[in-house]
Amino acid sequence: MPIIQRFLTRFFIRFGLITFMLLALGPVIWAVVTSLLPLSSLTSHPIDLNPANVTVENYILVFASSRGLVSGLINSLIIATFTSAVGLVIGSMAAYALARLNMPNSSRILMMILATQMFPGIVIVIPLFLVMSRTGLVDTHFGLIIVYLSFILPIVIWILKGFFESVPMELERAAAVDGASPFQTFRYIVLPISLPPLFATGVFAFIEAWNEFFFAIILTRIHVKTASIAIAEFSGQYQTLYGQMLASAVLASIPVVALAIIFRRFILEGFVEGAIKA
Amino acid sequence: MQTTNEYNRKRYRLGLWFVAPAVFVLLIVLAYPIFASLVLSFLRVRFAGQGLSFEFNGLNNYADLLRKDLFREALFRSVYYTVIEVVSVIVLALLVALMLNHPLGRSAFYRVVLLVPWALAPVANAVLWKWIYNANYGILNQALRGLGAIEENIIWLGKPWLALNMILVADIWKAVPFIALLILAGLQNIPSYLYKAARLDGANAWQQFVHITLPGIKTTFVISIVLQSIWALKVFDLIYVLTKGSPADSTVLLNYLSWRETFSNLDIGYGAAIANVLFALMLMLALVYIRALRPRQPQAQGG
Numbered sequence: 001m002p003i004i005q006r007f008l009t010r011f012f013i014r015f016g017l018i019t020f021m022l023l024a025l026g027p028v029i030w031a032v033v034t035s036l037l038p039l040s041s042l043t044s045h046p047i048d049l050n051p052a053n054v055t056v057e058n059y060i061l062v063f064a065s066s067r068g069l070v071s072g073l074i075n076s077l078i079i080a081t082f083t084s085a086v087g088l089v090i091g092s093m094a095a096y097a098l099a100r101l102n103m104p105n106s107s108r109i110l111m112m113i114l115a116t117q118m119f120p121g122i123v124i125v126i127p128l129f130l131v132m133s134r135t136g137l138v139d140t141h142f143g144l145i146i147v148y149l150s151f152i153l154p155i156v157i158w159i160l161k162g163f164f165e166s167v168p169m170e171l172e173r174a175a176a177v178d179g180a181s182p183f184q185t186f187r188y189i190v191l192p193i194s195l196p197p198l199f200a201t202g203v204f205a206f207i208e209a210w211n212e213f214f215f216a217i218i219l220t221r222i223h224v225k226t227a228s229i230a231i232a233e234f235s236g237q238y239q240t241l242y243g244q245m246l247a248s249a250v251l252a253s254i255p256v257v258a259l260a261i262i263f264r265r266f267i268l269e270g271f272v273e274g275a276i277k278a
Numbered sequence: 279m280q281t282t283n284e285y286n287r288k289r290y291r292l293g294l295w296f297v298a299p300a301v302f303v304l305l306i307v308l309a310y311p312i313f314a315s316l317v318l319s320f321l322r323v324r325f326a327g328q329g330l331s332f333e334f335n336g337l338n339n340y341a342d343l344l345r346k347d348l349f350r351e352a353l354f355r356s357v358y359y360t361v362i363e364v365v366s367v368i369v370l371a372l373l374v375a376l377m378l379n380h381p382l383g384r385s386a387f388y389r390v391v392l393l394v395p396w397a398l399a400p401v402a403n404a405v406l407w408k409w410i411y412n413a414n415y416g417i418l419n420q421a422l423r424g425l426g427a428i429e430e431n432i433i434w435l436g437k438p439w440l441a442l443n444m445i446l447v448a449d450i451w452k453a454v455p456f457i458a459l460l461i462l463a464g465l466q467n468i469p470s471y472l473y474k475a476a477r478l479d480g481a482n483a484w485q486q487f488v489h490i491t492l493p494g495i496k497t498t499f500v501i502s503i504v505l506q507s508i509w510a511l512k513v514f515d516l517i518y519v520l521t522k523g524s525p526a527d528s529t530v531l532l533n534y535l536s537w538r539e540t541f542s543n544l545d546i547g548y549g550a551a552i553a554n555v556l557f558a559l560m561l562m563l564a565l566v567y568i569r570a571l572r573p574r575q576p577q578a579q580g581g
Contacts, residue, residue: 013380016377020377023451027451104346114568119312123315124312126553127538146303229402233405245408248405267393
């Protein structure tokens with residue numbers, strides 16, 4: 001019987017894999033397809049999927065209209081770029097100190113940093129909102145970037161600390177023997193060989209900052225609305241313009257999904273494994 | 279060549295300079311607000327002209343919590359939501375991970391498939407499901423009618439428990455991939471000689487699963503459960519886009535309630551009290567995570 005059993009197992013796994021693929025990609029493909037159809041096709045019964053109707057008019061309309069998607073995408077780009085850049089600079093220094101510079105209790109500090117990941121945003125955003133409205137930081141890029149550092153910094157420190165620990169100690173000892181100061185060792189030995197993980201961590205931080213919604217809805221008003229806010233408002237105000245609603249969702253997702261696929265090796269090996277290894 | 283002592287002192291001093299900026303930022307955006315939020319929850323905050331007035335309110339905000347039905351309902355629904363989400367996500371993610379760990383599912387393509395729902399902007403995800411659930415034109419109603427499963431269109435987001443469960447489905451769909459990747463990483467860390475040895479001893483597939491696979495991913499399991507509970511307790515985007523808490527406040531969960539009390543009803547002290555309840559729940563979960571991650575005693579290497 002083992003042959004039949006083997007056949008059945010393989011059959012069920014193939015079947016399961018196909019089901020999984022359909023469930024995972026189906027909704028996304030459906031969104032892309034319907035974003036390419038005119039409203040008249042979407043609202044006919046049943047939905048008219050005739051490929052002859054395919055059009056980019058929804059995309060043209062969301063770009064042309066003054067519904068804030070374009071400025072939203074620009075704001076998201078600015079905020080995500082600066083958040084990941086500042087997060088990388090400050091975070092890599094702290095990560096190196098915790099990994100290699102004999103900081104006292106560094107393992108306890110690290111646990112605290114990790115625990116900060118788990119604070120609900122609502123706890124910190126109420127007082128921050130009060131302070132920021134008094135100091136005029138609500139609805140500014142700077143204000144949102146600073147707040148985003150609260151969840152970006154801990155991730156950056158956590159990932160990079162793991163990487164710096166894997167840099168061979170001998171390299172740093174050799175530099176010290178040659179008379180390099182600790183700072184020179186970091187700047188000229190450790191940083192150059194860390195560029196790939198630094199870049200990949202930056203990409204990860206970028207995705208997280210780009211996708212953030214909760215802080216943005218509270219801390220922005222008019223000028224720095226992010227793409228996520230623009231989409232949420234759009235879906236609230238013009239909820240019958242289905243095609244345009246989906247087109248803006250697709251537009252806001254393309255950059256992050258593309259980044260995730262391009263840098264999948266890092267996300268799979270660096271971040272996912274990092275989460276389960278102390 | 280420098281003396282070791284002097285060199286170590288230099289390293290220590292550099293270390294202090296290196297952690298200072300990060301500590302400074304985290305003090306401002308994390309430590310201060312957490313402390314201030316605790317203080318706020320004991321105050322009554324009022325809008326007075328241009329500014330705010332604060333007056334001591336004792337434990338009244340917390341007493342209000344106990345008195346108000348909506349808080350109790352939101353707490354209950356949050357717990358329900360979290361339990362269902364965690365159980366569903368873990369079971370589905372384990373299934374997916376086991377399939378992708380099988381020789382038939384090793385292709386890198388499947389891992390790319392997993393990354394798509396994960397990377398999708400949460401608001402885009404919410405909009406996507408709003409369209410799928412649309413009562414008149416949504417694909418869900420059309421498909422079910424096509425199959426003859428229903429005769430009338432169902433208003434998926436229009437009935438109390440149904441709406442909450444539909445939000446759950448959208449959330450589970452987005453959450454499974456990351457947990458599946460975590461469990462997959464855990465599965466791949468199980469040394470293959472354990473399976474070989476078990477097969478030699480005549481263990482069948484089920485016995486291998488129970489005695490090798492499950493113990494091997496125990497830590498990953500605990501971490502997945504904790505992380506997923508924390509994320510489920512924080513749900514906001516989906517509620518905001520899909521229902522705004524309707525119908526009849528039946529999809530108001532703790533995080534959404536706290537936001538609404540604070541920023542719509544401007545009852546800042548009360549909102550902060552709800553936030554702190556949520557915080558306490560998550561802190562307990564975070565402690566479990568830290569315990570699960572605590573480095574184990576180094577085991578003596580057999581030799």
